[in-house]
Amino acid sequence: xxxxxxxxxxxxxxxxxxxxxxxxxxxxxxxxxxxxxxxxxxxxxxxxxxxxxxxxxxxxxxxxxxxxxxxxxxxxxxxxxxxxxxxxxxxxxxxxxxxxxxxxxxxxxxxxxxxxxxxxxxxxxxxxxxxxxxxxxxxxxxxxxxxxxxxxxxxxxxxxxxxxxxxxxxxxxxxxxxxxxxxxxxxxxxxxxxxxxxxxxxxxxxxxxxxxxxxxxxxxxxxxxxxxxxxxxxxxxxxxxxxxxxxxxxxxxxxxxxxxxxxxxxxxxxxxxxxxxxxxxxxxxxxxxxxxxxxxxxxxxxxxxxxxxxxxxxxxxxxxxxxxxxxxxxxxxxxxxxxxxxxxxxxxxxxxxxxxxxxxxxxxxxxxxxxxxxxxxxxxxxxxxxxxxxxxxxxxxxx
Amino acid sequence: xxxxxxxxxxxxxxxxxxxxxxxxxxxxxxxxxxxxxxxxxxxxxxxxxxxxxxxxxxxxxxxxxxxxxxxxxxxxxxxxxxxxxxxxxxxxxxxxxxxxxxxxxxxxxxxxxxxxxxxxxxxxxxxxxxxxxxxxxxxxxxxxxxxxxx
Numbered sequence: 001x002x003x004x005x006x007x008x009x010x011x012x013x014x015x016x017x018x019x020x021x022x023x024x025x026x027x028x029x030x031x032x033x034x035x036x037x038x039x040x041x042x043x044x045x046x047x048x049x050x051x052x053x054x055x056x057x058x059x060x061x062x063x064x065x066x067x068x069x070x071x072x073x074x075x076x077x078x079x080x081x082x083x084x085x086x087x088x089x090x091x092x093x094x095x096x097x098x099x100x101x102x103x104x105x106x107x108x109x110x111x112x113x114x115x116x117x118x119x120x121x122x123x124x125x126x127x128x129x130x131x132x133x134x135x136x137x138x139x140x141x142x143x144x145x146x147x148x149x150x151x152x153x154x155x156x157x158x159x160x161x162x163x164x165x166x167x168x169x170x171x172x173x174x175x176x177x178x179x180x181x182x183x184x185x186x187x188x189x190x191x192x193x194x195x196x197x198x199x200x201x202x203x204x205x206x207x208x209x210x211x212x213x214x215x216x217x218x219x220x221x222x223x224x225x226x227x228x229x230x231x232x233x234x235x236x237x238x239x240x241x242x243x244x245x246x247x248x249x250x251x252x253x254x255x256x257x258x259x260x261x262x263x264x265x266x267x268x269x270x271x272x273x274x275x276x277x278x279x280x281x282x283x284x285x286x287x288x289x290x291x292x293x294x295x296x297x298x299x300x301x302x303x304x305x306x307x308x309x310x311x312x313x314x315x316x317x318x319x320x321x322x323x324x325x326x327x328x329x330x331x332x333x334x335x336x337x338x339x340x341x342x343x344x345x346x347x348x349x350x351x352x353x354x355x356x357x358x359x360x361x362x363x364x365x366x367x368x369x370x371x372x373x374x375x376x377x378x379x380x381x382x383x384x385x386x387x388x389x390x391x392x393x394x395x396x397x398x399x
Numbered sequence: 400x401x402x403x404x405x406x407x408x409x410x411x412x413x414x415x416x417x418x419x420x421x422x423x424x425x426x427x428x429x430x431x432x433x434x435x436x437x438x439x440x441x442x443x444x445x446x447x448x449x450x451x452x453x454x455x456x457x458x459x460x461x462x463x464x465x466x467x468x469x470x471x472x473x474x475x476x477x478x479x480x481x482x483x484x485x486x487x488x489x490x491x492x493x494x495x496x497x498x499x500x501x502x503x504x505x506x507x508x509x510x511x512x513x514x515x516x517x518x519x520x521x522x523x524x525x526x527x528x529x530x531x532x533x534x535x536x537x538x539x540x541x542x543x544x545x546x547x548x549x
Contacts, residue, residue, distance in 0.1 A: 006437075010430045013423055020419040027409040027416075058505045064431060071427060111529060283417045308420060315424040322431055397505060 007063055011051060014070050018044055021078035024284040028082075039081060042092060043074060050099050054393070058106055062330060062396035065389050066102070068323040069374055075316065076375035079304050080296060083289050087296055087377055094379045098386035105390030112394060115166070116338035122167035123187060129160035130194040137198060145200040157195065157203045158380040162387060164191060165210060165345030172218035173337040181215070181224075192235070199245050202356050202368030208232060209352035210345050217331075217344050253366040266293045270361045273299075273306040274313075281309030296377040298369045302361050316375070317358065324351045327389075330396035339395045346388035450549060452508050452532065454487075454501065458544035463490045465543065476502040479540060480513075493517045493541030501532070508532040508547070517541060 022040035026033050047070035054066055073095050081088035133156050137144045147156050171184040188211045195204035212228045239246045248263055256264040256271060273292050276282065287306040292299045305313040327347030331340050350373050357376075360367035371381040454477070456469040471477060471487060478485045480498040489498065495515035502509055511529040512519040519526040520539040532538075534549040 006430060006434045010427065010434070013427045013430060017420065017423045017427065020416045020423060024413060024416045024420075027413055060505045064435075067431070071424075114528065280421070281417070283413065284420075285413075308417075311421055312424055315421075315428060318428050319424075319431075322428070322435075325435075 007055075007067075010067055011048065014047070014067065014074065015044055017071065018074045018078075021074060021284070022081070025078060025081055028285040035085065036081060039077065039088065039092065043070075043077060043095070046096060046099055047073070050103055053103055054106070058393075058397060060397045061106065061393050062326055064326045065323065065393050065396070068319055068326070069102075069386070069389060071319055072316075072374040075304065075312075076300065076372075076377075078284075079289075079300060079307075079375070080377055082284060082307070083295055083303065090379075091377050091382075094382040097379075098374075098382045101383065102386045102390040102393065105387065106393050109391075109394050112339045112342065112391070112398075113336045116170050116173055116336075119167065119170040122163050122170055125163040126160055126167050126187065126191065129156040129163060130191045132156040133198050133200075134194050144198045145203070155378075155380045157198070157200055158384045160191070161203075161206070161210075161349055162384055164207060165214070165342060165349060165388070168211060168214045169338050169341035169345055172214055172341055175218045181219075184211075184215075196239055196243065199243070200368075201246065201249065201366075202360070202370035205356050205368060206349060206352045206370070209356075210348050213348040214341055214345050218337075218341060249366045249368065253363065256363060266299070267361075267363060267367050269293055270299050270302040271363055273302045274310065274362060277306035277309055279309055279311055281305070281307050281312065283307060294369070297371050297381075298357065298376070299361055300376050301358055301372055304375075317354070320351070320354045320373075326396075327392045330392055334395055334398050336398070339398065343392050343395045346392055349388060350385065452503075452534070453548045454538070454545045455548050456543070457537070457546050458542065460491050460542045463543065464488060470548070473501055473503060473508055476500055480515075489540060489543055491541035491543050494543070498540050499526070499538075501538075510538060515540075 018040050022036040025036040028036075047066065050066050051063070051070075054061055054063060077088050077091050077095065080091050133145045133147055136147055137156075138146045138148060145155050145157055146153060167187065168184055171180075171187075174180065188207065191207055192204050195201070195207060208228075212225060215228065216222070216225050240250060252259070252264045252267055256267040258264065260268050269292050273287070273289075277287065281287070284307050287303070289295050289303040289306065292302050292306070295303050301313065301316070304316070324347055327343060327350070331343035331347065334340050334343065353370055353373050356365070356368060357370050357372050359365040360369075371378045373385040374382065452473045454471040454473060456465045456467055456471075459465050459467060465487070477487060478497065478500045479487045479489055479494075480496050481489055481491065481494045482496040485497065495513070495517070497513045498515040499510060499512050499519045502511075509529040509531055510519065510521060510526055512526040520537075521530055521532075522537055523539075532547050534547055536547045538545045538547070
């Protein structure tokens with residue numbers, strides 16, 4: 001019972017964070033902005049509701065996943081509120097939908113084991129979603145990865161990721177000999193090719209990360225990993241030579257200041273925002289988030305760091321790491337092979353996404369536009385993050 | 400004038416809130432690590448179930464090590480089968496090596512057939528996948544019968 005007391009303290013700490021952030025936003029405007037307080041109350045009610053359901057009806061499951069998503073949602077929505085109130089309201093709606101989906105998955109989903117046999121269904125869905133944007137996609141922020149079906153616009157590769165992990169888990173769970181790897185390898189290559197054709201390099205990197213981790217977990221042979229990295233190197237060189245947009249990205253990364261006004265603008269602005277923020281940040285409301293491009297999704301990390309300091313940036317990275325640890329923990333303890341690989345796939349997906357985008361905005365690796373899970377604005381990315389975490393939550397009950 | 404005083408007031412609070420945000424994020428990390436540390440240290444996780452169900456043996460084959468009226472509490476995963484490393488060993492010619500398992504999960508108890516040759520019967524119906532248990536249910540494996548008691 002002692003553990004329970006600490007858990008409620010954690011819950012209280014999250015409330016304090018929520019009210020501290022929205023409290024600063026409340027004081028920011030003249031007259032004071034009551035909307036911020038309403039927002040804070042709504043968010044607190046949402047994650048408390050989710051936590052109580054998990055705590056009461058599914059006590060065998062992990063309780064941290066929902067707590068960490070609450071912290072990310074608080075930071076994300078407060079930052080969005082600071083940038084643009086209307087975007088923050090939309091994000092709260094997405095957070096509500098994501099949370100509802102998370103709880104619904106945990107309540108309704110039967111035993112996950114039984115999904116292991118739908119290998120070909122997962123395969124077809126993966127190929128459909130991967131290919132969709134290549135054929136009927138529209139260009140958005142330099143990547144042709146956006147599909148509009150009537151009034152609804154979404155990023156098919158985000159949904160593709162979910163099926164991609166499910167397919168790999170069902171294909172690799174029966175791994176015995178090298179021949180079993182040929183079919184998954186072909187599917188992975190086709191997916192990567194589609195991503196490169198859509199100029200969605202960030203997603204390509206994530207797919208590669210997922211595939212290589214799941215391959216290693218299922219075969220535990222390091223030679224496959226080495227071969228994969230060699231193939232990656234060859235693929236990277238070829239796409240560097242072949243596609244101009246890859247060259248542009250690499251050149252910006254090597255020297256963002258050489259073409260400051262034009263192609264290097266995004267990264268240069270992001271680096272300047274981070275540098276201005278310094279260790280403790282300029283304080284909420286005192287930075288200039290409007291100078292950072294794509295500030296509500298891809299570059300939200302730079303905005304947070306500018307106003308709250310790199311120290312909060314580190315905190316966010318640590319929290320993502322802890323989330324990753326909790327997800328992997330579920331994978332370690334679960335008996336069923338399919339569930340295990342699925343949990344590994346989804347937790348790698350989230351971890352890779354964090355590494356790729358944070359590495360990108362701080363200029364550590366070439367910048368590729370993807371979202372920061374749960375913090376960034378975006379309906380599709382919110383839904384996929386909560387969907388995969390919901391599955392992991394379900395798996396953690398068996399662990 | 401009143402406005403000025405207000406301004407001073409909020410100027411004082413803003414930096415405090417700023418520091419609070421930083422502090423609380425690290426407090427959350429610290430608390431999470433602390434709970435996780437306890438969780439790692441205590442190893443086997445404890446079940447928070449209020450009611451513990453049990454299995455009462457109500458029918459056995461001859462020569463079995465089980466006797467009518469024996470009670471097995473279901474406080475962890477109970478494996479049943481003919482092999483020696485099961486928790487409940489069934490000396491029953493119709494039982495498989497690893498026949499079935501009965502375990503608590505969340506707030507319920509489940510019985511699961513482990514692809515046994517002759518199947519597991521729950522109230523005279525074959526068990527497929529995992530099925531939740533109620534008090535009074537009868538589980539039959541080969542000729543051995545159990546009743547779920549609360």
